[in-house]
Amino acid sequence: MAVERDIFGEVKQIFTAYLENRGLRKTPERFAILEEIYSKDGHFDVDSLYISMKNKNYRVSRATVYNSLDLLMECDLVSKHQFGQNLAQYEKSYGFKQHDHLICTDCHKVVEFCDPRIQNIQTTVGDLLKFKVLHHSLILYAACKDNNCQNKKS
Amino acid sequence: MAVERDIFGEVKQIFTAYLENRGLRKTPERFAILEEIYSKDGHFDVDSLYISMKNKNYRVSRATVYNSLDLLMECDLVSKHQFGQNLAQYEKSYGFKQHDHLICTDCHKVVEFCDPRIQNIQTTVGDLLKFKVLHHSLILYAACKDNNCQNKKS
């Protein structure tokens, strides 16, 4: 039987190392936020994260949530998406398969997909333009072919 | 000698047809905004468009600018980008080569590039997920290899 991977343990270690390297403090709030994020599935926005911590009677402020998310993004434990609306969406990003997003133009549902060819594009374009590509964001905007969509127009 | 293409004439025709089909009014403001956009190069945000029209003593409101941009996006004459910051960037999109963007993580400069393979990805993923992909947004985040960047860290 395969050994169960302790994702949260690994993530905590990475974050700790990051904070130490940068000479930042290992505050309980920062780890509580990290834990909350890795206990969730799918995308979330700042306010839903803040609210869910408040609901657990954890004393945090939005400012700290924003601050911690910035740190977590810098060490690639969390990624941020701007899905067109003016509300940033976040997502845990360690230990999960790299993926991109397709958004339904009818109901705004977000579907994840993987396509390894994006890596090739990244490499080619980076070489061509003399840039070292660190990460990317690919969003496909698409309409349901079959009428699964509730918000389907006409 | 090749005939000079009248991009703005074509664009105006497309917009007119769109407004007529949808039963919308062909107001002078809408066409003035379209003209202003097609006289500009590169990316712009709502406020810079609004300000530049104000500077020409044109009487418009931000509300109308937002409204018109929505219409122009619907008929694919303008595209909208969310480059990570919380300020939407727009760009004229008719008669110009389809392209994507690379953003320098040091100085936030935006570089355009073309890669036809993105079309293949769009097609494959669309077929796989049973969606009709209408358009996409690909952003590469990258660091300058050579030190062209003024904001280069360390």
Next chain:
DNA sequence: CTCGGTGCAAAGCTTTTGCATCCGC
């Protein structure tokens, strides 16, 4: 003990909305 980090609330900015007026059709 220091000073980075936090909570709280206020301020900042972009975008949306309400309403009286205007004008395309």
Next chain:
DNA sequence: GCGGATGCAAAAGCTTTGCACCGAG
């Protein structure tokens, strides 16, 4: 003349900032 569109300003919504206090190192 009707009803959609506009201008203006106020409101809304997300994010940042200022400041006093707290607590990690």
